[in-house]
Amino acid sequence: xxxxxxxxxxxxxxxxxxxxxxxxxxxxxxxxxxxxxxxxxxxxxxxxxxxxxxxxxxxxxxxxxxxxxxxxxxxxxxxxxxxxxxxxxxxxxxxxxxxxxxxxxxxxxxxxxxxxxxxxxxxxxxxxxxxxxxxxxxxxxxxxxxxxxxxxxxxxxxxxxxxxxxxxxxxxxxxxxxxxxxxxxxxxxxxxxxxxxxxxxxxxxxxxxxxxxxxxxxxxxxxxxxxxxxxxxxxxxxxxxxxxxxxxxxxxxxxxxxxxxxxxxxxxxxxxxxxxxxxxxxxxxxxxxxxxxxxxxxxxxxxxxxxxxxxxxxxxxxxxxxxxxxxxxxxxxxxxxxxxxxxxxxxxxxxxxxxxxxxxxxxxxxxxxxxxxxxxxxxxxxxxxxxxxxxxxxxxxxxxxxxxxxxxxxxxxxxxxxxxxxxxxxxxxxxxxxxxxxxxxxxxxxxxxxxxxxxxxxxxxxxxxxxxxxxxxxxxxxxxxxxxxxxxx
Amino acid sequence: xxxxxxxxxxxxxxxxxxxxxxxxxxxxxxxxxxxxxxxxxxxxxxxxxxxxxxxxxxxxxxxxxxxxxxxxxxxxxxxxxxxxxxxxxxxxxxxxxxxxxxxxxxxxxxxxxxxxxxxxxxxxxxxxxxxxxxxxxxxxxxxxxxxxxxxxxxxxxxxxxxxxxxxxxxxxxxxxxxxxxxxxxxxxxxxxxxxxxxxxxxxxxxxxxxxxxxxxxxxxxxxxxxxxxxxxxxxxxxxxxxxxxxxxx
Numbered sequence: 001x002x003x004x005x006x007x008x009x010x011x012x013x014x015x016x017x018x019x020x021x022x023x024x025x026x027x028x029x030x031x032x033x034x035x036x037x038x039x040x041x042x043x044x045x046x047x048x049x050x051x052x053x054x055x056x057x058x059x060x061x062x063x064x065x066x067x068x069x070x071x072x073x074x075x076x077x078x079x080x081x082x083x084x085x086x087x088x089x090x091x092x093x094x095x096x097x098x099x100x101x102x103x104x105x106x107x108x109x110x111x112x113x114x115x116x117x118x119x120x121x122x123x124x125x126x127x128x129x130x131x132x133x134x135x136x137x138x139x140x141x142x143x144x145x146x147x148x149x150x151x152x153x154x155x156x157x158x159x160x161x162x163x164x165x166x167x168x169x170x171x172x173x174x175x176x177x178x179x180x181x182x183x184x185x186x187x188x189x190x191x192x193x194x195x196x197x198x199x200x201x202x203x204x205x206x207x208x209x210x211x212x213x214x215x216x217x218x219x220x221x222x223x224x225x226x227x228x229x230x231x232x233x234x235x236x237x238x239x240x241x242x243x244x245x246x247x248x249x250x251x252x253x254x255x256x257x258x259x260x261x262x263x264x265x266x267x268x269x270x271x272x273x274x275x276x277x278x279x280x281x282x283x284x285x286x287x288x289x290x291x292x293x294x295x296x297x298x299x300x301x302x303x304x305x306x307x308x309x310x311x312x313x314x315x316x317x318x319x320x321x322x323x324x325x326x327x328x329x330x331x332x333x334x335x336x337x338x339x340x341x342x343x344x345x346x347x348x349x350x351x352x353x354x355x356x357x358x359x360x361x362x363x364x365x366x367x368x369x370x371x372x373x374x375x376x377x378x379x380x381x382x383x384x385x386x387x388x389x390x391x392x393x394x395x396x397x398x399x400x401x402x403x404x405x406x407x408x409x410x411x412x413x414x415x416x417x418x419x420x421x422x423x424x425x426x427x428x429x430x431x432x433x434x435x436x437x438x439x440x441x442x443x444x445x446x447x448x449x450x451x452x453x454x455x456x457x458x459x460x461x462x463x464x465x466x467x468x469x470x471x472x473x474x475x476x477x478x479x480x481x482x483x484x485x486x487x488x489x
Numbered sequence: 490x491x492x493x494x495x496x497x498x499x500x501x502x503x504x505x506x507x508x509x510x511x512x513x514x515x516x517x518x519x520x521x522x523x524x525x526x527x528x529x530x531x532x533x534x535x536x537x538x539x540x541x542x543x544x545x546x547x548x549x550x551x552x553x554x555x556x557x558x559x560x561x562x563x564x565x566x567x568x569x570x571x572x573x574x575x576x577x578x579x580x581x582x583x584x585x586x587x588x589x590x591x592x593x594x595x596x597x598x599x600x601x602x603x604x605x606x607x608x609x610x611x612x613x614x615x616x617x618x619x620x621x622x623x624x625x626x627x628x629x630x631x632x633x634x635x636x637x638x639x640x641x642x643x644x645x646x647x648x649x650x651x652x653x654x655x656x657x658x659x660x661x662x663x664x665x666x667x668x669x670x671x672x673x674x675x676x677x678x679x680x681x682x683x684x685x686x687x688x689x690x691x692x693x694x695x696x697x698x699x700x701x702x703x704x705x706x707x708x709x710x711x712x713x714x715x716x717x718x719x720x721x722x723x724x725x726x727x728x729x730x731x732x733x734x735x736x737x738x
Contacts, residue, residue, distance in 0.1 A: 436541075441577040444537045445587075445647065446565035446595035455590060459581025459630065 025109070031225070032089035038062065041194055044089045048163045048197075051170060061183045061193035068187045074350040075379045075411060076319050081257055081292065088195040090225040091139075134159055136200045136216045138229055148212065155211050157241075158203040162230050165201035172203055176234055180263035180300040180327070188259040188321075189296040192228045196261065199229035204239035204270070213469060215244040218258075226257040233263070235270035237303065242273040244472060255283075255318060260295045268303030268330065273311070275468055276324075277476055280316035282483075285374075287346030290318025297324035298354075301333035301362075309336035310353065311467045313476040315483040318347060323381065325354035328362035328393075335364040338467040340476070342483045343376030343408070352382035352413075357393035357423065366397040369461045372408035373484055379411040386423035393423040401431040402460050404453070404484065454481050490515050491655050491686055496547035498528075498535055498711075505531040507711040508547070513655070513704075518687040520697055520722060523708035524730040529690045530574065532708075533659040536688075537571040538564050551655055565591075566598035568654030572644040572661055579631040584643070587631045588613060592650055616649040620676045637664035638673075645676040656680070657688045662696040674699030694726035709733040 032040045041062055045055040070080065134148035136159065152159050158169065166173050183193045200216045218229060235241055258280060264272050274297075283290025293316075299308035310324040326335025337353035355364035364384065372378040378401065386393040401410035412429050434456050442452035458465075458477060465473045491513045498506040505528045513519045523529055535542050536549060538561035548555045556564050579587060593603045604612070617627060620642045632640050641661055648656055658677065662670055677700050681687070689700055697705070697719065705721040706713045707730075714733050715721070 435577075438577050438579060440537075440539050440561060441573065442579070442591075443561035444565055444569075444571050445591035445651070446562050446598065447591060448560075448562050448594070451590065451594060455582055455587070456579060459579055462581040 029090050031087045031091075034087055035084040036062070036086075036088055036191075036195065040088055044195060044197060047089065047091070048166070050163075050166055053170075053174065054166055057178070057183070058194050061190050062195075064184050065187070065190040065194055068184075068190055070187050074321050074381070075377065075413075076321060076348040076350050078255070078292065078319050078348070081255075083191075086257060087225040088228070089197055091197075134212050134214050136161060136214075138198050138200075138216060138218045138227075152211070155208055156205040157208065157210050158201065159214055160201055162199045162201040162232060163197070165232075169201075169203070172234065173201070173232070176232055176263065176265055177230075178263075180265060180298050181261050181296050186296060188294040189261050192230060192259050192261045192296070195226075196228045196230035199231040199260070199262075200233075201231075202233040202241060202243065204235045204241045206237040206239060208236075208239045210239070210241040213242050213244060215246065217246050218260075226259065228258075229260045231260070231262040232265075233272060233274070234265045235267065235272045235306075237267045238269045239267075240271045240273075242275070242469060244275040244277070244469065246277045246279070255290060255292055257292045257294065258317075260297075262295070262297040262324075264299035264308055266299065266301050266303060266306035266308050266330075266333075269305045270303060271307040271309075272299065273309045274299070274324070275472060276310075276312040276314070277472060277479065278312065278314045278316055278320075279479060281318075282316050282345060282347050283318040285345050287318065290347075291316065293317035293320045293322060295320075295322045297322065298327065299325065299335070300327045301330050301335060301359075303333070304330040304359075305332045306330050307334040307336070309338070309467070311338040311464065312340070312351075313464075313468070313479065314339070314341040314349065314351060315479050317349075320347075320349045320351050322351045323353055325356070326364060327356045327358065328364065328390075329358045330362075331359040332361050333359055334362065336467075337364075337366045337368070338464040339368045340371070340461045340464045340480065341369070341378055341380075342371045342373075342480055343378045344372075344374040344483055345376060346374070347376040349377070350379045350381055352380045354383040355385070355395055357384075357386040357390040357395070359390060361392040362390060363393070364395045366395070366399070367463050368397075368399045369464055370399070370401045370410055371404065371457060371460065371480075371484070372401065372410050373404040375407045377409045377411070379413060381413045381415075383415040383417070384425055384427075385415075385417040386420045386425070388419045390420050391422045393418075393420060393425075395423075395425045397425070397427045397429075399427075399429040400460065401429075402457070403431065403433045453484065457481075457484060490550075490552060491688075492548075492550040493536075494548050494550070496532075496535065496549065497545040498531060499543050499545060500531070500541055505542075505711050506535070509708075509712050510547075511706060511713055513686040513688055515686055516681075516683045517704065518681065518689060518700065518702045520689045520691065520702035520705045520719075521708050521713075522691060522694075522705060522722060522725055524733070525692075527708045528711040529708055530659055531711075533571055533657045533688075533690055536564075536655075536657055537561060537569060562594065563598070565651070565653075566595045570648050570651055570653035570656045572641075572648060572656065572658045574660040574663060576632050576640040576644055578633045578635075580633055582631050584627045584629060584631045585613065588647065588650060591647070595651060612650060613646075616646050619649070619679060620646055621672050622646060638666065638669035641665060641669065641673055642676070645673055645680075649676065649680060654684060655686050655688070657690065659690050660692065661689070662691055662693065670696070670699060694722045697722045707733055 032043050041058050181189050184190055204210050266272050280291035301308055308326050328335050335355050341349045341351050343349045368380050370378040380399045384395045399412050410431055414427055416425055439452050493511045496506050496509040549557055622642055702719050705717055707715040
């Protein structure tokens with residue numbers, strides 16, 4: 001038996017039941033009626049105490065959505081979602097908490113189990129100051145807690161659930177909501193526009209460097225619910241913010257839909273760094289259950305010299321359909337995309353990015369690392385385009401795929417379009433297999449099968465891990481090991 | 490002490506080793522010479538535990554324990570080390586990271602504590618200096634972009650760090666120029682010690698001018714066909730392998 005065979009078997013035998021976050025919280029919930037209709041949208045809007053303009057926006061989106069078709073171009077196959085059979089709104093019954101003491105203890109316990117600190121005191125006492133992270137915790141359809149609000153507002157930073165921002169900062173929301181991802185952008189984004197329930201809103205005023213990492217922690221708990229979060233981040237002139245999102249869900253035999261929209265706007269000289277550690281429940285070994293992760297994420301480098309950087313570590317979800325993109329509108333603006341996508345079991349990933357060069361001397365960089373194991377399919381799909389006015393645009397793309405075993409697939413689908421003769425695009429791609437010989441070499445030096453695989457995989461993803469905030473890089477590394485081995489951590 | 494007894498090995502139905510027996514005593518340096526295709530590299534892989542090979546019969550005892558029942562990493566922890574003819578590249582994995590991971594994995598397997606970072610760095614630097622390995626090389630990914638000579642020196646560096654009981658050198662001289670050959674040989678000679686035995690596999694006598702063996706064994710058709718002292722290597726250099734080819738055939 002070749003040396004690598006054992007690794008393959010091990011990976012194959014990994015029960016995706018290893019999923020650590022698969023527990024369920026029992027809590028009294030309040031839900032809309034099943035399915036989608038104008039009434040349901042009115043119900044959601046009323047629950048959020050929204051102004052009339054917001055309801056009108058949602059209803060308009062719903063009308064348009066009804067005429068749209070689910071996209072079928074991605075390299076994924078799944079049983080179609082029955083949109084009538086989903087709850088579009090589910091929230092813990094207790095009224096929104098004004099302070100942490102009022103939060104349902106069950107929810108606090110849930111986040112504790114997930115390792116997300118919601119009590120500022122605990123964060124302040126327990127952990128070194130540089131690790132302070134402000135957290136917005138979204139539980140099914142609502143935000144249940146946002147930490148460090150007071151301290152952030154001293155710096156002028158607004159960090160709050162988007163449902164609150166709609167009421168408190170309507171002008172900002174009206175100006176930017178839908179300005180990056182238009183209501184009719186695509187089937188899932190339009191659906192989100194109609195029924196989105198919560199998510200985070202961030203505004204960094206001119207010249208401010210956000211004093212701490214911001215993060216949102218998404219948790220799907222309720223059965224048969226879809227999560228439709230909406231995140232909007234605006235970095236005003238000369239500001240900087242680093243933002244991280246994490247995601248988990250309980251283990252269930254049926255599939256659940258997650259259709260989020262994230263919009264980023266960077267004005268002149270501003271920089272947004274957006275990191276994702278996505279670990280939705282991936283389903284079991286036979287492909288039962290798991291989250292359908294159909295997400296639209298886009299950043300608009302609206303100002304000159306602005307910069308948006310996406311970093312993602314994707315290990316979860318049954319199906320991932322996700323292309324965090326940058327519109328490089330401002331001259332000299334820069335977009336970056338760093339991605340690690342791990343698929344195992346029966347997972348299907350179709351992910352990548354779009355870099356749209358509109359302004360002069362805009363630059364972009366794409367580093368994508370796909371790791372496929374089990375019977376999974378992992379596709380990188382990317383677009384790099386330079387429009388007529390994008391003189392001097394430059395892009396560098398590097399897509400590497402690593403295969404573990406012989407039943408998985410890796411695919412690379414790059415689209416490159418240039419309408420400006422001075423644009424320079426580079427594309428590099430490799431596909432490799434962890435070779436038997438590499439494994440044997442490492443083992444002959446004393447490393448176990450698992451240690452050798454972890455070492456080689458970590459070497460493979462190193463360029464991208466370096467882009468994550470340090471404390472999350474360690475987490476991400478662990479997560480990758482768990483996804484592939486089930487033995488480490 | 491290593492005792493190989495009546496080893497019979499095949500790969501994909503091709504018999505490569507045909508009842509090979511060989512003993513290497515503690516502190517002894519044994520050389521194995523032989524023509525291409527005589528099974529020299531197979532022997533080294535079977536000792537280290539590569540899984541493509543099917544062992545039909547025989548045993549390999551390291552201090553009385555049959556290592557054929559161990560996985561490659563267990564053999565390493567027990568003291569077996571193979572210096573590869575073609576060392577593998579591990580992209581993205583820093584050389585220091587790799588060295589530390591392997592050393593600590595072996596220590597852990599033997600129930601010893603991990604080496605502290607300062608102690609580890611001191612140890613690596615001392616060994617690197619002896620092998621004229623510059624510090625930049627240690628900062629790069631393991632073996633990636635290394636020249637043939639650099640890779641071989643890195644093998645000997647690993648050997649020095651891991652302090653094995655039984656070292657197998659597979660064609661360590663291939664691809665080395667005169668200077669590199671001298672450096673590598675000196676590195677090996679410095680590791681010669683009472684409790685450590687070596688099996689030096691080579692095609693050519695020239696390596697044995699630098700690493701002077703205690704015993705020389707001629708291998709042909711998967712068997713040891715002649716054994717002697719170091720002078721046997723010189724005889725072979727003069728007469729070639731022709732005699733042994735026919736003898737075995």
